[in-house]
Amino acid sequence: MLLVVCDGVSDRPVKQFDDKTPLQAARKPAMDAIARNGISGIMDVIAPGVVPGSDTAHLALFGYDPYKAYTGRGPIEAAGAGISLVKGDVAFRCNFATSADGRHVTDRRAGRIRSGTAALAKALSGMKIEDVDVIFKEGSEHRAVLVLRGPGLDHRVSEVDPHSEGEILRSEPLSPGAEKTARLLNEFVRMSHEVLADHEVNRDREKQGLPKADIVLPRGAGSVGDLEPMSERYGLRCAGVAGVTLVKGLCRMVGMDVIDVPGATGGLDTDYMAKAKAVLQSLETHDFVFLNVKAPDIAGHDGDFRLKVQVIESIDMMLGLILKDLHEDVVVALTADHSTPISVKDHSADPVPVTISGADSRVDSVRKYDEISAAVGALGRIRGMDLLPIMMGMANRSAKFGA
Ligand code: ZN
Numbered sequence: 001m002l003l004v005v006c007d008g009v010s011d012r013p014v015k016q017f018d019d020k021t022p023l024q025a026a027r028k029p030a031m032d033a034i035a036r037n038g039i040s041g042i043m044d045v046i047a048p049g050v051v052p053g054s055d056t057a058h059l060a061l062f063g064y065d066p067y068k069a070y071t072g073r074g075p076i077e078a079a080g081a082g083i084s085l086v087k088g089d090v091a092f093r094c095n096f097a098t099s100a101d102g103r104h105v106t107d108r109r110a111g112r113i114r115s116g117t118a119a120l121a122k123a124l125s126g127m128k129i130e131d132v133d134v135i136f137k138e139g140s141e142h143r144a145v146l147v148l149r150g151p152g153l154d155h156r157v158s159e160v161d162p163h164s165e166g167e168i169l170r171s172e173p174l175s176p177g178a179e180k181t182a183r184l185l186n187e188f189v190r191m192s193h194e195v196l197a198d199h200e201v202n203r204d205r206e207k208q209g210l211p212k213a214d215i216v217l218p219r220g221a222g223s224v225g226d227l228e229p230m231s232e233r234y235g236l237r238c239a240g241v242a243g244v245t246l247v248k249g250l251c252r253m254v255g256m257d258v259i260d261v262p263g264a265t266g267g268l269d270t271d272y273m274a275k276a277k278a279v280l281q282s283l284e285t286h287d288f289v290f291l292n293v294k295a296p297d298i299a300g301h302d303g304d305f306r307l308k309v310q311v312i313e314s315i316d317m318m319l320g321l322i323l324k325d326l327h328e329d330v331v332v333a334l335t336a337d338h339s340t341p342i343s344v345k346d347h348s349a350d351p352v353p354v355t356i357s358g359a360d361s362r363v364d365s366v367r368k369y370d371e372i373s374a375a376v377g378a379l380g381r382i383r384g385m386d387l388l389p390i391m392m393g394m395a396n397r398s399a400k401f402g403a
């Protein structure tokens with residue numbers, strides 16, 4: 001089985017371009033071939049009218065109920081950074097920020113600091129606050145991840161990040177059991193300033209006239225629930241091919257083998273051919289391979305119609321290479337994790353087109369892969385959580401229910 005997710009590719013008609021969506025305007029023989037050879041429909045990735053984030057959307061596409069599995073973005077970012085979380089951990093995504101005095105934030109991104117964050121992170125990681133261990137890892141630019149590991153933690157705490165310049169907030173417990181976590185979080189912020197303010201990296205930055213990265217602002221607290229790995233849930237060996245950290249983190253959280261593809265950046269310059277090769281290779285050793293291409297979402301957020309069309313055509317070329325060498329037994333699903341309409345420049349609740357084909361799959365009248373054509377297909381209107389079970393059914397991998 002192969003699941004291809006074109007991140008945010010789904011769209012709305014754009015007036016200046018003949019009222020077409022980017023998918024309708026693009027030349028995409030490979031995508032249309034999948035639609036022609038299988039069944040299509042539209043999909044509410046979370047539920048009708050709900051605007052999906054990429055994280056919750058992917059959880060649904062992997063067959064998990066996002067309302068149960070999702071507690072916040074911290075754990076996903078931590079998994080993406082390669083930290084293996086254990087039950088009871090509370091994880092946060094963080095910014096290195098600049099504060100004058102450890103209380104007021106003057107720059108939430110520390111001048112988008114680019115170098116030295118590994119050394120700063122090292123100074124914080126391994127600290128102990130009360131009986132809890134601090135695991136801290138730098139990400140790209142000003143981003144980082146904090147994991148608190150120890151007894152009695154609860155992610156239900158209020159934010160310390162003011163989300164703009166201004167006074168750092170005090171974290172408060174949002175549930176009776178979260179008092180300790182709130183206290184430790186406040187203490188971590190205080191200690192981060194104590195450790196970082198006079199760090200060598202910051203002394204250098206001061207000399208160069210750059211804003212110091214002298215405090216850490218954690219946010220997006222979450223804990224890992226009991227996410228049963230896909231291997232156990234479905235009896236499938238699963239692999240994920242993705243460029244962006246967030247999606248890689250999700251793959252790790254559900255127990256997929258994450259295939260690192262050199263050149264797969266997740267950006268507009270991603271190496272499509274390398275990704276195609278990685279997908280074909282992974283299909284030889286895995287039952288289910290997931291491929292995410294981020295670029296359409298970026299074009300959508302930029303509101304750039306022409307770029308989105310161009311990105312779709314590049315993805316189609318990659319899909320063409322995959323289809324050419326694909327074993328005919330493989331069930332292929334092509335879809336998006338949400339719509340990112342050019343006119344909205346953000347995610348929207350519009351359902352996404354989905355098309356599935358396999359060796360002896362039913363074939364409907366849909367000839368093209370786009371939002372409007374797919375809507376009349378035999379698949380009807382499904383939810384994101386139903387996609388994987390439907391694929392498994394078509395691949396004859398579902399167990400019988402009853403006698
Ligand atoms: Zn997305």
Ligand code: ZN
Nearest residue numbers: 008297340347
């Ligand atoms: Zn997006």
